[in-house]
Each structure stands twice: as C-alpha cells, then as structure tokens.
Amino acid sequence: MDKNHPSSEESKQKIEALKAESKESPSLRNFDRQKKIDSINGALALRPQIEKIIDEVWEAGFDNIFFVGIGGTWASSMQLEVYMRGKSNVPVYVENAAEYLTTGNKKLTDKSLVIYSTVSGTTAEMIEFCKAVKAQGTRIFAFVDTPDTELTKPEYQDYLICYPENEQLKFYMVGNYLMFKNGDFPDYDEYNKQMEASLAEGLANVEEAADELGFNFAKSEVERIKKNPAYPRYFVGAGNHYGATYSYAMCYWEEQMWIRTKSITAPEFFHGMLEVIDEDTPVTVFVGEDEQRVLSERVVKFLDKVNDNHFVIDTKDYDMPGIDEKYRGSISHHILRAVNNRVDAYMELFLEHPLNMRRYYRQIEY
C-alpha cells in the first residue's frame, strides 16, 4: 500500500496529528519565511540559464512553441499563453499531453519547441508525450522539480533545468524573454531589476498579511462543507488567473481535500452558470490585475445583487513595494497563490485531512 493511501500508517498518524493540533487562532502554519524567499529568489536566478536556452532556439529558428502539460501543468501553460496573447505575436500555443497522444497536432513539427514542467518527473502522459515528439525530432525544454527521475534522463529532452517549485514563475521568465527577443518588451531589464529586488520579500509579506484571512475563510468553509458535503464550491477567475482558478479548484480542493468544486472563467459565468446562483450558493471570485480584471469585477457586481455567500480575493488588497503598478498584472497570480497557500494550510487543519492523501491517484489501476 502506498504511504499516501488513507489506510496507510503514515496517513493515520497525520490525521491524528491534525486532530490534536490547536485550532484556536492563526499561526502562520506551514510557512517558513526564509525558505519561501530563497525558493523564489533561486527561481529568479535561473534567468541566465533560461536566456541561454532561448537564445540557442531563437538562433536555430522555430515554427511554433508549445507549452505542454496535463492537469495543473496544463493550467500553468494556459496562464502563460493568455499573458502573452495580447502583447506579442510570438507563436506560443498550449497543448494537453493526453490529447496530443490521441489526436496529434499537425502544427507541432520537427521545427517546433516544446516547453513543459513537471513536479514528480514521472507523470505517465508526459513520458509518453516526450517519446512521441522526440521521435519526430521536436526539441524539448523541460523544467523538472525532482532530480534523478525518469524525465531528467537525457533521451527525454534537449534542455533541462532542475529546480523545485515556482512553475508559473519559470514559465513567465521564458515568456518575458521571448517577448524581449521579439521586440515586445523594451523595459525587460527594468522589469527584472524590480522582480529580483522585491518579488520574493513581497510575496512572503503577502502570506503573512493573508494569514488571518486564510484562517477565517477556511474555518467558515469547513463548517459549511460539513453541513452539506455534496454542495459544490464555485471558483471564478479570468485572464492569467483562470489557469490558477482551474488548477486551484481541481488540484487543491478536489485532489488534495476531496471537496466538490466547479471552476469557470468570469466571461463564461454569464453564459449559463449564472442561472444556478441562489442566495446561498458558495462562490469564490479571484480578482487579478491583468487586462481581464474588469471581467471578474463584473461577476462580483452580479453576485453582490443576488448572492449572500460569495468571497472575493482581490490581489489589489496586497502591497508589493518596489514593484511598479504597471507590472502587477504579470505577477498578481503569484499574490493569489500566496493568499491561497494560507487558505490551504488551514483547510488541512480544519478538515483534519492531510493534503497528500489520495484514494485513487497512483493508488489503484485504471
């Protein structure tokens, strides 16, 4: 039996520990400020490596660039694509590994570049995907969190960066440099100066500032969920927050907490889903700071009229000293992630459900 299965000794011990843990007040649970700062700064320090790889691909030429993933990594790919969509005509697209393995993609050729990220380094679909595209001569640029795993083997990629966490940040660093190369990002140097000086401290501050919010939100959510476990929790987001919304609902609440969710983009909310909103339907709206902010604001305005049970996380509520207003749209999804880290820490506590417990994924054959 896998150690993450609910009936394993490890899981049972974790559940007992969560039961015994104090639930009195916010405690910055599971937060190590210095570790967080070092992790982000370490990712930002990958920039010369990333630039060197992109320089090489740029020099050799390419037809299309595909960000490829499945589940959460597919969602991260979507975040990067929508970030670049309105700013640059660099041919950047998103592909889902399992869809490629069945449907294929005639635009993904031997002249294309594939970029992907994996935490485990062992995702079955990604391994098959890499085999398939390498066989046709496509170049692969891989970010792998875990060293010495299957996907770090040389046959799976042309360019490899092994560094843990910060997936979206890595993707955005690639995107920013692609836009710089394409002439779409004249203030690239100033942007990086600000990020490298202030992003890590700023995001650590956000986690601290959001700790009480995370505690209170998780506490009230868990009370309501226990009253009616069948009820879905709705999450709405737009722009480069939508990938985050989709993966937050699916990879965190569904996969890690076993809570029913539905995620929807803010504009699509108005083309069907709105009709199921009652006074007490639980909706969380993530309001970011890119160009699609207005679309999420419209959802909040609608909910203010008809619903008494919505919760808004607006990244604008958090200061990021040292980072210009005009750059916040490119990082507000990190602010959201920092706030949600606090929510998750307390969801685990109040649910008394270890977040790494799985009953099906990698536990049974299907």
Added chain:
Amino acid sequence: MDKNHPSSEESKQKIEALKAESKESPSLRNFDRQKKIDSINGALALRPQIEKIIDEVWEAGFDNIFFVGIGGTWASSMQLEVYMRGKSNVPVYVENAAEYLTTGNKKLTDKSLVIYSTVSGTTAEMIEFCKAVKAQGTRIFAFVDTPDTELTKPEYQDYLICYPENEQLKFYMVGNYLMFKNGDFPDYDEYNKQMEASLAEGLANVEEAADELGFNFAKSEVERIKKNPAYPRYFVGAGNHYGATYSYAMCYWEEQMWIRTKSITAPEFFHGMLEVIDEDTPVTVFVGEDEQRVLSERVVKFLDKVNDNHFVIDTKDYDMPGIDEKYRGSISHHILRAVNNRVDAYMELFLEHPLNMRRYYRQIEY
C-alpha cells in the same frame, strides 16, 4: 418584465401545461421528424455558398483563421479546432469574444479571417467584438440564425449566411472544405455524398431510437435531483465531444434547467477530479468516436470500479446507415446531440420547468 422571466404570465402558463402533461411513457415529445430532416438537409445545402466564400478568402490569402464565440458558440469553436488539429496545419484557432475585448490577440490581424455563429444575432459581446476587429480591417464570416437582427447588418461582416440551427454542422462544413483546399481531405466528395444522402435521416432515426432512453434517464435524474438539489451532476467528454459536454452542462442543464453541473475533459478527470468520486456521485460520460474515444473509455473503466451511479452515452450504439465507419468520428457529436435532445425534452417534462425560462440572463442589469 420579459416573457421568459419565471414570474411572467407566459412562464406560468407553460409551467401549468407541463404539470398537466402526461408523464406515463415516452412520447417523442417535442420531435418533428420531417422538420428535423429538412433542417439538417437545408444546412448541408449551404455547401456551395460556404465553398464560394472560402474560395474567395483562400484566393486573397490569410495569416490565421479564428473561430470566435462566447458560451455555447465558443464551445462549438473548440469542437471544430480539435477536429482539425490532428488532420491539418491550416492555421485555425479559437478565440473568446470577451477575452479578446480585454486582452486582445496579436495573432488576430488585418490579414486574419474571423468565423462565428450566433443564434440570437444580438449577443452583446459579439457585437462589440465585430466592431473591434472590423476597425482593424479583419474579415468576418458570420452565420446568423435569426434574420434582420443587429449582427446581420452589413457593417458587421464581409460574408453572411442566414440559416437557423446546425451550428456545429456549419462549422464542420467550413473546416472540411478548408482541409480539402489544403490537400488534407482527398475523399471530400465521397464524404459529402454520404452526408448529403444519409446524415439527416440517420440523425432523425437516432432521436427515435433514443426516445425511451431519454425518458428513463430524465425520470431517474429528476427524482434524484429533487432529493438533493445541491448535488452537482458531472459530465465527462473528450475530443470533439468535449465542447458538446461543456456546453451541454452549462447551456442546457445550468442555463435552461437551473441544475448544478461540472464538466471536465476525460484526460483531465484523472488529474484531480477523480478523488471526489464516491460510490453514488452522479456522472454522465459521453463516449464519442474520434481519436479521443479511448480517453473517455478509460473514465468509464475507472467508474465501473468505484462508482454505482454513472451513465454512459456511447454514440457507437446508434446505427448510421450509408455512412462509412471511418467518417463517424466527424459526426458522432451530432449523434450525441440527437440523444441529448431526447433527454432534454423529458427533463423539461419531469422538472416541470420550461427550458426557455431565465431569472437573470437578459432579465436584470449586471
């Protein structure tokens, strides 16, 4: 007050009529065989007009082709894109009207072609979208169901076809001809011969064959929904059935029936959502016949192991005489639509909820 609002006289009368209607046995409710056949054949007869328009665009040249929509029409665009993705490198992409109006898209230029479809001819986002892209010189090819509406005005498009219903069929006719022009569809003539001879009769037969299934499924679903109205209904689909799955959950069950749903692609189901599946979680899986069929079959196999409350609609269960096996992947989403027409007719009956009733959409300001 709008006639579709629940408190209108029209809605009240419809509800009374539904209450009075017999619920004893399947009755091919809301089905007019000849009307259905004529509607499909009328759409297929648009082919010369569609080909003429595409010939003209092809001759003049283009950089990219964007299928654009919002809500259900965005979903139809996704169906066309995934249909062509593995077969052709014609640069066909999908754009969401509201996202374009905020984020923009640098790949949608004055050399691009936009194709869209609208039922009402009055969707606010589509009107704004058309204004925005016409202003930069982009060509627009519009399918409008309703004559003499705002979007049929000449300033909104370069090419217009006014014909009701059959949105996916119209999009696929465009896609098929684009692939023919690009050398990807050598048997285009044979394909069209079969469709024009047999598709309409075949789909009418499917509706008749699925009538009892629709009755029984709707009856049992409504019983369970009344027991626990908060519980979401899950819908899973893949490939060119996913757009249909997404819009079925959102535009039919949510918008028309006010029932909570979640839709998910079959491959993504395994990257998070699976963990919320209990023995009695209600899941409907749509199994189609394109290359992604195997992905939906995998979901069914998983559910067979852990769930006692899933329902499978497999289009393979329905004959389509006169249409070769190899072409069924391009039309199995129409078979699904025909089956779901039967489900919807009886959902309206058992819910005693008129499908055109709206409490928010076009009823209040937001």
